[in-house]
Structures are given as C-alpha cells and as structure tokens.
Amino acid sequence: MVIMDDYGKFETAWCPGCGNFGILKAIKQALVDLDRSPDEVLIASGIGQSSKLPHYLRCNTFNGLHGRSLPPATGAKVANHELTVLAVTGDGDCYGEGGNHFLHTVRRNPDITMIVHDNQIYGLTKGQASPTSEIGMKTKVQTHGVFNMPLNPLSLAISLDCSFVSRGYAGNIPHLTKLIEKAIQHKGLSLVDVLQPCVSFNKLNTFKWYSERVYDIEEPGYELNDRVKAFEKSLEWGDRIPLGIFYVNEKPSFEEHIEVLESGPLYKNIPKTELVNKLIDGFI
Amino acid sequence: MATQLVKGNTAAVIGALYAGCDCYFGYPITPASEILQEASKYFPMLGRKFVQAESEEAAINMVYGAASAGHRVMTASSGPGISLKQEGISYLAGAELPCVIVDIMRAGPGLGNIGPEQGDYSQVVKGGGHGNYKNIVLAPNSVQEMCDMVIKGFELAFKYRNPVVVLADGVLGQMVESLQFPEVSVKPEIDTSWAVSGTPQTRENLVTSIFLDFNQLEEFNYEIQEKYETIEEEEVDYEDYMARDASIILVSYGISSRICRSAVDQARKEGINVGLFRPKTLFPFPKKELKEIAGSKECTFVSVEMSNGQMLEDIRLAIECSRPTSLVYRMGGNLITMDQVLERIREIAAGEE
Numbered sequence: 001m002v003i004m005d006d007y008g009k010f011e012t013a014w015c016p017g018c019g020n021f022g023i024l025k026a027i028k029q030a031l032v033d034l035d036r037s038p039d040e041v042l043i044a045s046g047i048g049q050s051s052k053l054p055h056y057l058r059c060n061t062f063n064g065l066h067g068r069s070l071p072p073a074t075g076a077k078v079a080n081h082e083l084t085v086l087a088v089t090g091d092g093d094c095y096g097e098g099g100n101h102f103l104h105t106v107r108r109n110p111d112i113t114m115i116v117h118d119n120q121i122y123g124l125t126k127g128q129a130s131p132t133s134e135i136g137m138k139t140k141v142q143t144h145g146v147f148n149m150p151l152n153p154l155s156l157a158i159s160l161d162c163s164f165v166s167r168g169y170a171g172n173i174p175h176l177t178k179l180i181e182k183a184i185q186h187k188g189l190s191l192v193d194v195l196q197p198c199v200s201f202n203k204l205n206t207f208k209w210y211s212e213r214v215y216d217i218e219e220p221g222y223e224l225n226d227r228v229k230a231f232e233k234s235l236e237w238g239d240r241i242p243l244g245i246f247y248v249n250e251k252p253s254f255e256e257h258i259e260v261l262e263s264g265p266l267y268k269n270i271p272k273t274e275l276v277n278k279l280i281d282g283f284i
Numbered sequence: 285m286a287t288q289l290v291k292g293n294t295a296a297v298i299g300a301l302y303a304g305c306d307c308y309f310g311y312p313i314t315p316a317s318e319i320l321q322e323a324s325k326y327f328p329m330l331g332r333k334f335v336q337a338e339s340e341e342a343a344i345n346m347v348y349g350a351a352s353a354g355h356r357v358m359t360a361s362s363g364p365g366i367s368l369k370q371e372g373i374s375y376l377a378g379a380e381l382p383c384v385i386v387d388i389m390r391a392g393p394g395l396g397n398i399g400p401e402q403g404d405y406s407q408v409v410k411g412g413g414h415g416n417y418k419n420i421v422l423a424p425n426s427v428q429e430m431c432d433m434v435i436k437g438f439e440l441a442f443k444y445r446n447p448v449v450v451l452a453d454g455v456l457g458q459m460v461e462s463l464q465f466p467e468v469s470v471k472p473e474i475d476t477s478w479a480v481s482g483t484p485q486t487r488e489n490l491v492t493s494i495f496l497d498f499n500q501l502e503e504f505n506y507e508i509q510e511k512y513e514t515i516e517e518e519e520v521d522y523e524d525y526m527a528r529d530a531s532i533i534l535v536s537y538g539i540s541s542r543i544c545r546s547a548v549d550q551a552r553k554e555g556i557n558v559g560l561f562r563p564k565t566l567f568p569f570p571k572k573e574l575k576e577i578a579g580s581k582e583c584t585f586v587s588v589e590m591s592n593g594q595m596l597e598d599i600r601l602a603i604e605c606s607r608p609t610s611l612v613y614r615m616g617g618n619l620i621t622m623d624q625v626l627e628r629i630r631e632i633a634a635g636e637e
Contacts, residue, residue, distance in 0.1 A: 099338065099339075125313060125317045128336060140321050142323040
C-alpha cells in the first residue's frame with residue numbers, strides 16, 4: 001500500500017501561504033488514494049512557480065522548457081504508456097508561452113492529466129499580467145490595468161472537444177483531490193484548471209475572493225457529455241465560479257492509435273535490429 | 285546635464301527612449317524583466333508603443349513587423365529567451381531590418397539559473413540562427429554604457445539595416461550606478477526607401493527574406509558579406525587599458541572586464557607588466573588591433589570570461605595563434621574573482637605557464 005511519505009518531504013521555494021501547497025497536497029493524496037506507487041508515476045513540468053512542483057515529489061520527474069510540459073509528457077507516454085503521466089503547468093506557461101502545444105495536445109488526446117496552476121499572474125518573474133489576468137487588474141507592467149480579454153481555458157478546451165475538462169480550487173483540497181483522482185482515472189487528456197491564489201503578486205484574486213465565489217457544479221440533471229451545456233457553464237465567471245467536472249467525452253486516446261504499442265510499452269519491446277534489413281527490400 | 289542613480293536595465297530603456305525607439309515588445313524573464321517593466325511605464329508616458337507579448341517568439345516577430353514598417357524597435361530578454369528569438373533574428377537579418385535586442389545573460393545551459401554568465405557569446409556573436417548572417421554586437425561594462433550602447437546600437441542598426449545585440453549580463457542589468465542622461469534625443473523618422481509604412485511612397489517596397497531564385501539568393505548572400513566586411517573595417521571599438529605596453533594582456537568584456545581592471549591595478553603595484561584589452565564591439569571583433577599588439581612584442585594573452593572559452597577562440601584567430609593564450613573562466617552564475625585573475629597573472633609572471 002502506498003502512503004504519503006513514499007512521495008517524500010521537501011523544502012520548497014514557494015512563498016508562505018501560496019496556493020501551490022494545496023495543489024501539491026491534493027496531487028500526493030490523489031496518487032496515494034489511487035494506490036499509485038512513485039515508480040509508476042511520471043510528472044513533467046515547464047517553467048514557472050507551478051513547474052517547481054515536480055522537485056517536491058519523489059517519483060519520476062521531468063522539468064523542461066518554458067511552455068513545454070505537454071510535448072515531453074506526450075513523448076514519455078509514448079515511450080511507456082503504462083506510466084501514469086501528469087503534466088504540471090501554469091497559466092503563463094501553458095496558456096501563454098505554450099498555448100500552441102495546449103491546442104494540439106487536446107487534439108491528440110494522449111492519456112495525460114494536465115494540472116494547470118492558474119493564479120492569473122506571472123509569479124516567477126514577480127508579477128506581470130498572464131493570459132488569464134482579469135481586465136482592469138493593475139500590475140507593475142500593466143500600470144493602467146489589463147485590457148486584453150482573459151483566456152478562458154475551460155471554454156477553449158470544450159470547444160476543442162477535450163475529453164475531460166474540469167476546474168478545481170487550491171483552497172478546497174478534498175474537492176481538488178477527488179477531481180485529480182477522476183482526471184487520472186480518465187483515459188485521454190484531462191484538464192484540471194486549478195484556481196490558485198498567489199499571495200505575493202495577485203492582490204485581486206485572493207483566497208477570500210475565490211472562497212466567496214466558488215461553488216460545486218455537481219447537481220442533478222447535469223449531463224457530463226452535453227458539450228453545449230458544458231460550454232455555457234464554462235462561461236460563468238464573476239460573482240459565482242463553478243468548480244468540478246464540466247465535460248467528459250470518452251474517445252480513443254492517442255496511444256491507442258499507435259499500433260506498435262498494442263504489444264506493450266516500448267521499453268519491453270526493443271525493436272529487433274535485423275528487421276532493418278527489411279528496409280532495403282522496399283528500395284528494390 | 286542630469287545625473288541619476290539607476291539600474292542597468294533601466295539605463296537600457298532610457299537609452300532606447302533617447303535613441304528615438306518608439307516600439308517595445310517583450311516578455312518577462314529574470315534578470316531582464318525590469319527592462320519590460322520600465323518600458324511599460326515610460327513608453328506610453330512618452331507617447332510610444334509597448335506590448336507585453338505571449339512569448340519570446342511573439343515578441344521578436346512583433347519586432348519584425350514594426351521594424352518592417354520603419355520604426356525604431358527594441359526587445360530584451362535573457363539566455364533562454366534569446367535562444368527562442370533566434371529564428372526571428374535570422375529573418376530580421378535576412379530581410380535586412382534594423383532593431384536592437386538587449387540580452388541580459390544568465391547562467392546556462394538549459395534553464396540554468398538567474399546568476400550572471402557570458403555563455404551567450406557564441407549564440408549571439410556567431411549568428412545563432414540559421415544562415416550566413418551576423419549580428420552587430422556591443423558589450424557594455426557599466427550602467428552608463430548600457431544606455432550609451434543602446435543609443436549606439438540604434439545608430440548602427442539603421443546605418444547598416446541590421447539587428448544589433450547589446451550583450452550584457454545579470455550583474456550589469458541589476459546593478460545601480462550613476463547615469464549621465466544623454467544630451468540629444470533622436471527624432472524617429474521612417475526611411476521610405478525600404479520601409480513598408482503604408483504610404484504612397486512605400487507602396488513598391490517589399491520586406492522579405494525569401495529569394496526563390498538560387499542565383500538571386502546567392503547574390504544577396506555575397507552582398508551581406510560585403511556589408512559585414514564594411515562593418516569590420518568601420519565599426520570596431522575597444523578600450524585599451526595599458527595593454528600596448530604590457531607583456532601580459534588580459535582580454536575581457538562586460539562585467540568580467542571590470543574585475544580585470546582591478547586585477548591589472550593590483551598586479552601593476554606588484555610590478556607585473558599587465559594590461560587590459562576590452563572589446564566594446566564583439567562583432568566586429570577587434571582582430572586587427574589584437575594582431576598588432578601580438579606582432580609588436582613578446583607577450584601572452586589571457587581571455588577572462590564567464591563562459592567556457594567562447595571568446596578565447598576569437599582571440600586565437602585574431603592573433604593567428606602567434607602568441608601563447610590561456611583562459612581564466614567561471615560558469616554557473618558565480619562571478620569571476622579578482623584573486624582568480626591575479627593568480628593567473630602571477631603564474632605567468634613567474635614563468636609557470
């Protein structure tokens with residue numbers, strides 16, 4: 001049986017009170033609840049405060065380039081699709097720098113759980129507006145307030161028919177844990193956008209601000225496979241902010257389209273070198 | 285004349301504004317973020333354009349667009365961000381467009397850390413992107429030069445229609461020194477002979493780096509090589525600190541050169557005949573001047589750099605390996621120390637080469 005300590009204990013470089021602590025705890029708890037041992041789990045990240053998270057877990061971890069947690073996660077999943085693969089990223093990392101990778105990973109649908117620390121600000125570089133910063137928010141760069149429309153990751157993912165779309169909140173760890181568990185269990189790309197208060201640089205979207213607004217989407221009659229309804233729900237933002245699973249569409253994952261993986265992961269099926277001789281036949 | 289205490293990163297923005305730069309496009313990265321922040325404050329204040337882009341690639345392509353329109357454009361970043369911009373820089377060079385790019389170097393490779401280093405030398409001085417092009421590269425070693433070299437950068441960028449990189453490091457970007465503000469403020473004017481600014485005069489102009497005809501592209505490549513030769517003849521700049529009468533010549537640029545200067549003073553007190561040669565332009569590299577020194581007397585050259593001998597190669601090429609060379613270096617985000625340089629000087633002076 002897997003226990004929390006299996007995932008180690010580390011000192012972190014996050015600010016005291018950061019929402020990232022809640023997300024780290026929820027990820028650990030979800031992996032323990034699902035009885036996934038550290039050797040079965042791979043976590044890839046990009047660059048940002050969010051992307052430091054793999055440094056604080058004792059499992060297979062990968063810290064890559066800014067905006068690019070998803071391509072290496074996809075590569076790792078192709079190399080060994082028996083692994084539970086998580087991609088940990090942030091709003092600047094995934095929706096800004098790596099926006100293109102997000103779109104195409106949704107299209108590809110690998111069996112990866114994306115956890116996006118969405119704090120609506122750049123934390124690592126100390127407080128510039130991010131793609132999800134709200135209109136009017138003042139920062140040291142956006143001194144007159146943000147005027148670009150914020151990106152709505154849930155609406156975007158649903159419009160692309162992402163196979164699992166959800167939102168959690170770093171201030172509600174039990175709820176977030178369950179959400180991550182379901183996301184991991186889902187076969188295909190699952191998006192968990194996590195509202196994450198940044199106590200140092202985002203003075204607008206605080207724990208108090210979120211706590212007054214969030215509510216659980218789960219209600220009788222809410223059909224998880226109703227894409228139009230889910231899209232409508234994803235537009236709700238402001239006085240009330242829905243949390244939970246917005247949309248699920250079961251469909252074949254990327255790995256299932258790769259014939260060679262049917263007989264097991266690549267590391268168990270090292271290609272036979274003599275097969276390259278077949279190549280020459282094609283040229284005759 | 286006004287003098288103020290400012291950060292190196294701020295000085296770069298002040299230089300840009302006095303140089304008539306009217307568009308800034310950037311993306312945050314430590315230790316260059318203050319350039320973005322100061323630009324966001326001062327560009328709109330002076331009626332100029334500022335955009336925080338969604339990525340470094342977006343920022344350099346915004347530079348490409350605004351430079352095409354004939355504007356005086358700047359962006360800034362640090363190592364990992366400069367790597368991302370390389371594609372755009374190649375296109376800017378290929379389309380012969382002027383712009384200024386400030387690189388506040390940090391330690392690499394990969395993500396590395398935010399400490400100072402000079403490991404971007406090769407990727408900036410040798411081109412970095414694809415194709416047979418060169419950036420003009422200026423290397424400041426003070427807050428004053430952070431400002432002055434951005435101004436000089438715009439002058440050269442427009443004179444040669446070529447990207448100019450101001451190659452600084454984490455210390456120069458972050459440190460505070462007194463800055464004498466420039467006396468002249470350049471008025472930006474659009475050169476309608478090549479820009480595509482949407483006026484009747486520019487309707488025939490075309491900005492592109494594609495030449496489908498092989499012969500045409502070949503001719504263009506030769507033309508830009510001629511341009512680089514002219515730059516090498518006309519624009520070399522350096523500082524000679526007792527190098528011409530020294531038998532040990534330290535060659536160093538940027539923050540390392542400040543440390544070398546102190547080491548030279550100390551070693552001279554000890555009676556060692558040492559001097560400092562500081563390239564202020566890295567392309568064009570002061571090849572002729574170094575060769576002259578090498579040919580004038582028995583001497584030895586020491587490249588002092590915060591990289592793995594990237595500049596040492598250029599020193600050897602410049603002096604055609606006619607004299608002994610060696611390297612004092614440090615990497616990974618820590619500064620070279622004066623003692624480290626002095627130790628090497630003393631070793632050479634004692635004949636322990």
